[in-house]
Amino acid sequence: EVQLVESGGGLVQPGGSLRLSCAASGFTFSTYAMSWVRQAPGKGLEWVSSIISGSRTFYADSVKGRFTISRDSSNSALYLQMHGLTAEDTALYYCAKPIIGVLRGFEDWGQGTLVTVSS
């Protein structure tokens, strides 16, 4: 059974930084691209970033230059380093695994970790 468990969320001041983690199990982590998707309170889904390998990464314009996605296949872990956080980054951040490819559909999701940016 695929399991994705996010952690690292919390309350951070505007301009601050946070590092999210996603612990994956139940599948061969190294063979899948992985993604982060966020959802602001009461709002819709927003794709944030995806990673195929260390050098093949993709970002939404809204986070490009501020967020960095990375992975550690030896530990089946996905990360999202976030800098320069603003109130607009307040959201539940989901780790997601695709059913096939990279951006063709996310079959497995974690339960999310909440990031709140506020002074």
Add this chain to the structure above:
Amino acid sequence: QSALTQPASVSGSPGQSITISCTGTSSDVGGYNHVSWYQQHPGKAPKLMIYDVNDRPSGISNRFSGSKSGNTASLTIAGLQAEDEADYYCGSFTSSTTLVFGGGTKLTVL
């Protein structure tokens, strides 16, 4: 990248069929057969219902089907059931190698 356009709400009675539209551009929906649909119940993570326009993941009821014409994709739910009441989101691969979601549609089963 602008969000895909979905109706804010749709409704139907049990047993009926409903269709949710998802309109984009030739740079996303119209340009690729990589449209996906998600169901989200309150307080829960999204669930993949359709991928690659009209493919269903294992375990998803065949009451759910997808299609696409030009820049508009559609999700049809046949034989509406009470448990289908949820928010539905479409997503599409884009020419910028990103993913764009729709704003979401609230389905009410009357």
